[in-house]
Amino acid sequence: MPTIAENILFFDDKLKNTPCRLVAVTKTQPMEAIMEAYHAGHRLFGENRVQELLEKHEQLPHDIEWHLIGHLQTNKVKQIASFINTIQSVDSLKLLKEINMRAEAWNRSKPINCMFQIAIADEDTKYGMSCDEVEEILQSEEYRSMNYIRITGVMGIATNTDNEEKLRQEFRHLRDCFNRLKETFFFANPDFTEISMGMTSDYELAIAEGSTMIRVGSGIFGQRNYRK
Ligand SMILES: *Cc1c(COP(=O)(O)O)cnc(C)c1O
Secondary structure, three states: OOOHHHHHHHHHHHHOOOOOEEEEEOOOOOHHHHHHHHHOOOOEEEEOOHHHHHHHHHHOOOOOEEEEOOOOOHHHHHHHOOOOOEEEEEOOHHHHHHHHHHHHHHOOOOOEEEEEEEOOOOOOOOOOEOHHHHHHHHHOHHHHOOOOEEEEEEEEOOOOOOOHHHHHHHHHHHHHHHHHHHHHHOOOOOOOOEEEOOOOOOHHHHHHOOOOEEEEOHHHHOOOOOOO
């Protein structure tokens, strides 16, 4: 079994000379495991639960760039607004408004980066929006008055399948949505650049379909142990 540090180096090497970055997904992983990736030079980490994110942010070095990648309840935004770099899982106008308000309240030096989570899988459609719904948000007066957030791209979670053609279709769907939003709303905006797609089982396909951010957990840290 390769070590965590070796896995980080493996991905560094793989993504070298590509526009794609690695988000190391730390859910259920102990601090020592995350520190091993940190000491290998890695700084970009993703968590999908607020409680775990808070504990890890508090205990780990503060030059880590944290991305929230799981569903975020509106009432929890205030707990992470002081330090979160990017919220990849924005799935409603209500949530976006709350993020903007909390970022303003913290008087942050930098806006909170936000990405729209697009429902691309035919399963687990509980979270994520359609590209049309995102367009509606971007056309709203409310969105236009938000000054403390920055929209940096889109994120999607593909179906859990080994059907390559299906995965490719879903990744293309996300890329098409990104291109549509880029042309319509962010043509001259250099912040809107990210397509977050691909996990341990499907990152190769995601990269081939234009991913700029793969989110890898078990492929770096090994199997998750959900029992504590
Ligand atoms: C857990 C998780 C991942 C990483 O999953 P692996 O299969 O362990 O690579 C990526 N994205 C999201 C949103 C996750 O919740």
